Amino acid sequence: MPELPEVETVRRGLEKLIVGKKIINISSDWQKSLPITDNEINNSIKNHEIVSIGRRGKLLIIGLDNSRSLLIHLRMTGQMVYRSESYRFGAGHPNDSLIGKLPDKSTRVIMELDNGSRLFFNDQRKFGFINISENSKINQIPFLNKMGPEPLSQDFTYKIFKARMKNRANSQIKAVLLDQKVIAGIGNIYADESLWMAKIHPLKKVLEISEAKQRALYESIIEVLNTSIEKGGSTDRNYVDAEGKKGSYISFAKVFRREGKKCYRCGKTIIKIRAAGRGTHLCPNCQRI
DNA sequence: CACTTGACCTGTCCGC
DNA sequence: TGCGGACAGGTCAAGT
Numbered sequence A: 001m002p003e004l005p006e007v008e009t010v011r012r013g014l015e016k017l018i019v020g021k022k023i024i025n026i027s028s029d030w031q032k033s034l035p036i037t038d039n040e041i042n043n044s045i046k047n048h049e050i051v052s053i054g055r056r057g058k059l060l061i062i063g064l065d066n067s068r069s070l071l072i073h074l075r076m077t078g079q080m081v082y083r084s085e086s087y088r089f090g091a092g093h094p095n096d097s098l099i100g101k102l103p104d105k106s107t108r109v110i111m112e113l114d115n116g117s118r119l120f121f122n123d124q125r126k127f128g129f130i131n132i133s134e135n136s137k138i139n140q141i142p143f144l145n146k147m148g149p150e151p152l153s154q155d156f157t158y159k160i161f162k163a164r165m166k167n168r169a170n171s172q173i174k175a176v177l178l179d180q181k182v183i184a185g186i187g188n189i190y191a192d193e194s195l196w197m198a199k200i201h202p203l204k205k206v207l208e209i210s211e212a213k214q215r216a217l218y219e220s221i222i223e224v225l226n227t228s229i230e231k232g233g234s235t236d237r238n239y240v241d242a243e244g245k246k247g248s249y250i251s252f253a254k255v256f257r258r259e260g261k262k263c264y265r266c267g268k269t270i271i272k273i274r275a276a277g278r279g280t281h282l283c284p285n286c287q288r289i
Numbered sequence B: 001c002a003c004t005t006g007a008c009c010t011g012t013c014c015g016c
Numbered sequence C: 001t002g003c004g005g006a007c008a009g010g011t012c013a014a015g016t
Helices: A004-018 A038-045 A085-089 A135-140 A158-166 A173-178 A188-197 A211-230
Strands: A022-028 A048-056 A059-064 A068-073 A078-083 A107-113 A118-123 A129-134 A271-275 A278-282
Touching: A004 A048, A004 A059, A004 A078, A004 A211, A022 A038, A038 A068, A038 A129, A068 A078, A068 A135, A129 A135, A158 A211, A173 A188, A173 A278, A188 A211, A188 A278
Parallel strands: none
Antiparallel strands: A022 A048, A022 A107, A048 A059, A059 A068, A068 A129, A078 A118, A107 A118, A271 A278
């Protein structure tokens, strides 16, 4: 589910809530959600303090005081929800939350902190995970070391974007945007939104996209991601932030999940097709093949 | 090399 | 009300 803006929203929430706290325990009833040995949990996680919360693409990185990091990928339906000690004694959950009492049936991992609070990793579809790495080895993880640039960093210039597009000249643009090796953090929602904003058909081959439109796409990606972070991300189904609250970007979306409705720009009907194996939304008038 | 399909899982929605 | 199939925001491996 969560793409860069959602993961960034969770990161900011966790940064406020759990940095400086010590992990007392971490446990799971689904091995694949926490593929870490008991030995490692006892030696490298328990009684260690959380010193930082980072993000790379869609991956959350919780830094510990022993040069290790917990790597968390939410995949399609993951949530990281913090609950203070008061929740154990009946405190209500936020009104704009999708979830009630925790743990619930999608809870895969529970982390207990030293102030009595708990962090719940909920993941309906069990695709996500919490793993551990030595910081010095993080860049050796294939998924991370091949990952493309962060689209919201200063280093992500138009020149870099253009060069990376050129490497994938024969591919369909939507597939390229979804490829984490090209640019980190874009998923199905923001690929569709960026392409609509830049007026590019998702099935267009990169080499068929004009210089002006490539420039527009570069700018659209940055604008769309920044706008979504401002709105706290998109809650289409499962996504909630670190406090369990929904994001509001989906109600600002221009094409995503708007099939059958009118294009805000030209009034024609938004359609849904398949591109790169994914449901893909576009305006057939603004975005011509 | 580029693209598709299947796998990993659970839940929801739609049509019969 | 029940049942089967399609589909869901991600990624990887294998096949064409």
